[in-house]
Amino acid sequence: MARCVFHIDLDAFFVSVEQALDPKLKGKPVVVGGDPERRGVVASASYEARPFGVHAGMPLSRAHRLCPQATFLQANFSRYRAASARFMGILADFSPHIEPLGLDEAYLDVTGFEKPYGSPQQLALSIKDRIHEELKLTASIGIATCKVVAKIASELWKPNGLLEIAVGEERDFLGPLPIAKLPGVGRKTEEILRQMGIATIGELASLSQETIKSRLAVSGVAMHRCANAIDDRKVEAPGEPKSISQQITFARDTLDRRFLAAELSHLCEEVSDRLRSQAKQARCLTVRLRYADFETIARQITLQEATNVNQVMFFVAFQLLNKALTEKEKAIRLIGIRASSLVGKEKQLSMFDPGVERAERLDKAINQIRSKYGLTSIQRGGTIPNLG
Ligand code: DCP
Ligand code: CA
DSSP: OOOOEEEEEETTHHHHHHHHHOGGGTTSOEEESSOTTSSOBOSEEOTTTGGGTOOTTSBHHHHHHHOTTSEEEOOOHHHHHHHHHHHHHHHHTTOSOEEEETTTEEEEEOTTTTGGGSSHHHHHHHHHHHHHHHHOOOEEEEEESSHHHHHHHHHHTOSSOEEEOOTTOHHHHHTTSBGGGSTTOOHHHHHHHHHTTOOBHHHHHTSOHHHHHHHHHHHHHHHHHHHTTOOOOOOOOOOSOSEEEEEEEEEEEEOOHHHHHHHHHHHHHHHHHHHHHTTOEEEEEEEEEEETTOOEEEEEEEEEEEEOOHHHHHHHHHHHHHHHHHHOOOOEEEEEEEEEEEESSOOOOOSSOHHHHHHHHHHHHHHHHHHHHOGGGOOOGGGTTOOO
């Protein structure tokens, strides 16, 4: 029996959450990403801002030039996480087979569950109604017999879309679409395929598997199968996350230590917040840096004691950053932090004085760094923000 797979993606997610909270912003160009005077990039642009050329990943300063009348808002992740949890909760009411992808996207296998609604489309409309009623958000839904076709279908009909690809029509649907629509085809792969004279998914599908394998190895084979709408991947909840990470790309490459430390501090806040919300602690911390010339390095440390305390994480990450900055004096375009080797439930902080325990953990981390990088590498407290 053919499966019935939905791909559901909320429209302009961060922006729409802000518009739902402040209806004055509805129907207007809105950008979430931060203050345009500061460096940073667009995270989400409302559909009213997009005709001006504003899109995710673009420097905020550029977005501001293209669309000065837009309202620029700073990202507020706790709001988005709360909306995401409610969104996933609604989906789970329609089928237990749910696979979240990030905050605002999910696959849902509804095979057999559509019966009480009459048809998959009716079921999809019920989902959209609930999302709209309860969250004041719109979703785009693609319906197909497999994940890849459902995903492409939902993206094609944004915003507030609903597109069903009937059983047997998958290849005809995919055929004329540009290869870039295929998940996993980035700029590099697109370029290789273009050099082979391949511009559409249909052209890719008609190549022999050997030809594609010789140019793109195993990833090419997976791509080729998707282009032929052969995709039997199950819809299933991913296992426990192995790591939690966050990164930011700057509008301008920088070597400004004060600025880098401030950004690192934001990233640590975000990651430690996510660890705490999942009742997890990390034993391993990694700082990633990408330089202006795209060279990327990672500096990692395994802590003696797992942590999710923001100050401890920042302290350790800051040392890793400093070490990297001393090694190479090249402008930086991206900074990221990853917390991995995650361990279970959060240890109860001391009931009487959580501050003491925090201080102890910080001391432990300091001692560990001292023994690793030498005594002079660390001065406590006030010297950290005072970067020269
Ligand atoms: N996001 C981000 N930085 C990016 C891309 C996305 O921070 N470069 C965040 C903000 C988005 C959310 O992830 O709101 C979901 O990403 P999508 O790619 O689904 O983009 P949107 O939901 O904003 O728009 P669309 O309607 O195209 O799905
Ligand atoms: Ca989205």
